[in-house]
Amino acid sequence: MLARLRPTLDFLPSPIPDKPGLMIRDPFQFSDATLVIPPVLVESLTYFDGTRSSLDLREHLVRLTGELDVGGLEQHLIETLSGAGFLEDENFFRKKDEVERAFASAPVREPVHAGSGYPDDRQELTSTLRQYLGEAATANGRVRAIAAPHVSPYGGVESYRAAYSALTPADADRTFVILGTSHYGEPDRFGLTRKPFVTPFGTAETSLTLVDEIERAAGAGALMEDYCHAVEHSIEFQVVFLQHLFGPNIRIVPVLCGAFSRADRDDGVKRTIGALGEIAAREGDRLLWVLGVDMAHMGVRYGDEFEAIADQGEMEIVARRDRSRIERMEQGDAAGFWEQVQENRDDLKWCGAAPIYTFLRAMPEIRGSLLHYQQWNIDPQSVVSFAGMRFHA
Numbered sequence: 001m002l003a004r005l006r007p008t009l010d011f012l013p014s015p016i017p018d019k020p021g022l023m024i025r026d027p028f029q030f031s032d033a034t035l036v037i038p039p040v041l042v043e044s045l046t047y048f049d050g051t052r053s054s055l056d057l058r059e060h061l062v063r064l065t066g067e068l069d070v071g072g073l074e075q076h077l078i079e080t081l082s083g084a085g086f087l088e089d090e091n092f093f094r095k096k097d098e099v100e101r102a103f104a105s106a107p108v109r110e111p112v113h114a115g116s117g118y119p120d121d122r123q124e125l126t127s128t129l130r131q132y133l134g135e136a137a138t139a140n141g142r143v144r145a146i147a148a149p150h151v152s153p154y155g156g157v158e159s160y161r162a163a164y165s166a167l168t169p170a171d172a173d174r175t176f177v178i179l180g181t182s183h184y185g186e187p188d189r190f191g192l193t194r195k196p197f198v199t200p201f202g203t204a205e206t207s208l209t210l211v212d213e214i215e216r217a218a219g220a221g222a223l224m225e226d227y228c229h230a231v232e233h234s235i236e237f238q239v240v241f242l243q244h245l246f247g248p249n250i251r252i253v254p255v256l257c258g259a260f261s262r263a264d265r266d267d268g269v270k271r272t273i274g275a276l277g278e279i280a281a282r283e284g285d286r287l288l289w290v291l292g293v294d295m296a297h298m299g300v301r302y303g304d305e306f307e308a309i310a311d312q313g314e315m316e317i318v319a320r321r322d323r324s325r326i327e328r329m330e331q332g333d334a335a336g337f338w339e340q341v342q343e344n345r346d347d348l349k350w351c352g353a354a355p356i357y358t359f360l361r362a363m364p365e366i367r368g369s370l371l372h373y374q375q376w377n378i379d380p381q382s383v384v385s386f387a388g389m390r391f392h393a
Contacts (some may be wrong), residue, residue, distance in 0.1 A: 162388025191226030202248025221268020292351025
């Protein structure tokens with residue numbers, strides 16, 4: 001049988017004009033390879049589903065090429081996919097084990113999105129963030145939490161600015177509990193790490209005491225040194241903004257939230273949320289909670305049959321539905337928020353639903369205010385929505 005093509009890969013049209021076809025890359029970075037499959041061979045990838053044999057593939061290639069001798073083409077395709085680490089075979093599992101072990105033993109969490117999501121030069125990064133955020137903070141009163149996007153900062157400038165303008169220099173001494181979307185993690189599980197986060201600004205220290213407390217309470221509900229931290233952007237972007245405001249030596253508690261399939265009916269989820277709630281009640285204003293969350297994902301890129309244009313057509317309806325969920329967030333209504341998320345199996349595809357629900361459950365006394373709502377065309381046919389919010393007790 002042919003090994004299965006990994007379902008966690010990114011598949012997108014080739015952006016290279018002289019190399020049309022299907023581009024394949026690995027968002028987990030177990031492999032640094034990028035392949036472009038020529039249009040004529042794209043259908044051949046369907047034979048790598050774990051149920052087909054090499055004979056099935058060979059018969060397909062014979063029909064495709066009109067040639068009987070396709071052994072060389074067959075072998076080249078298999079070896080190319082396997083060598084890139086794109087098949088669920090021995091080569092991939094070896095690569096995966098090596099990369100996960102390397103992250104677990106690394107002393108720090110490296111800034112993997114520097115140079116792509118934001119400038120990797122410190123001075124250029126400072127200049128860029130000054131342009132994004134403006135000068136002084138405009139907040140009135142002390143906040144308990146903010147919600148900011150985790151979309152690429154250049155795409156969500158207004159919402160990032162709204163969220164981070166709710167903070168003041170007096171917040172510098174607080175520990176920042178960052179709840180981020182885990183785009184690659186297991187459902188109904190939290191990802192923890194003890195590693196400091198390095199960015200072009202310097203090193204943000206992780207509160208080992210609080211991380212260890214969460215781990216003890218969560219049991220199987222959390223994975224320590226979760227490899228997803230190595231590649232995830234939802235926390236890294238928040239660390240960069242916080243360091244820009246308060247200096248490199250901030251203290252953080254980085255928590256990745258995997259998608260919830262059963263919400264707080266899962267024992268591990270309940271234990272973890274309970275631990276976060278106890279920490280919130282005990283530590284009070286010594287903590288500031290930061291949600292790194294995006295909202296709806298609509299359009300062709302995300303499996304919809306329509307082309308999404310920000311603030312137009314179908315996206316006007318999405319905006320109304322987004323704002324209804326945001327109202328539940330403002331009211332601290334975890335149950336009402338989750339009820340809306342479950343409607344139509346979350347056809348809005350809010351990737352930030354798990355961190356938001358976790359926060360609302362852990363801090364039931366919280367109330368929020370919408371500062372800015374925004375939709376952004378991530379490509380000409382697809383839209384992501386997000387917001388800047390502040391929360392108070």
